[in-house]
Amino acid sequence: MKAVRKDMMEQAVALPSFEEAMPLMIAFAPNWPARKVLFRIFGTALILGSALMWLLPGADMSAEAATFKLGASLFFLLCGLALLMMHHVDNQPDAYFDPIRREVRVLQKNNRGRPQTVLRRSYESLGAARFTENLLEVFDVDGTMLMRLPIESPEVRDTLRAQLSGMVNITA
Numbered sequence: 001m002k003a004v005r006k007d008m009m010e011q012a013v014a015l016p017s018f019e020e021a022m023p024l025m026i027a028f029a030p031n032w033p034a035r036k037v038l039f040r041i042f043g044t045a046l047i048l049g050s051a052l053m054w055l056l057p058g059a060d061m062s063a064e065a066a067t068f069k070l071g072a073s074l075f076f077l078l079c080g081l082a083l084l085m086m087h088h089v090d091n092q093p094d095a096y097f098d099p100i101r102r103e104v105r106v107l108q109k110n111n112r113g114r115p116q117t118v119l120r121r122s123y124e125s126l127g128a129a130r131f132t133e134n135l136l137e138v139f140d141v142d143g144t145m146l147m148r149l150p151i152e153s154p155e156v157r158d159t160l161r162a163q164l165s166g167m168v169n170i171t172a
Contacts, residue, residue, distance in 0.1 A: 043083030050076035093118060095149055099163045123167035130171045131157060
């Protein structure tokens with residue numbers, strides 16, 4: 001049995017029933033791939049530099065120099081780790097498209113690693129959605145972009161288009 005909603009569109013679109021509907025989860029992609037690569041290169045260089053500081057020959061090993069080297073190597077190590085973990089996949093939020101509640105939720109992991117809702121919007125409160133080959137852009141009613149999500153496969157794109165059709169204005 002399929003529910004049909006006719007009040008927001010000219011042609012009736014069959015909505016999935018409770019038994020058939022599955023929420024979709026799409027992960028956000030990092031915004032700057034070149035910046036991600038540069039951060040990884042500099043982070044690796046800082047970590048290697050913190051270790052190489054102790055291994056290079058001809059260094060002064062007085063107590064003052066050893067204390068300075070220890071502080072500098074710990075600083076380089078921590079900064080390198082921070083740069084490596086800045087755009088890690090686990091730090092990226094996830095977007096859940098729920099066909100039962102007819103809403104999209106953006107979840108971000110908190111300090112304890114548990115997902116926390118950052119944004120919750122019903123499909124009716126969204127302005128528009130634009131699908132491309134491998135990208136979904138969701139806009140607010142005033143035209144500002146809410147989110148840009150990478151789409152992994154044509155099946156996910158078709159399922160998401162079916163969920164949003166009739167409730168969100170889908171542009172070409």
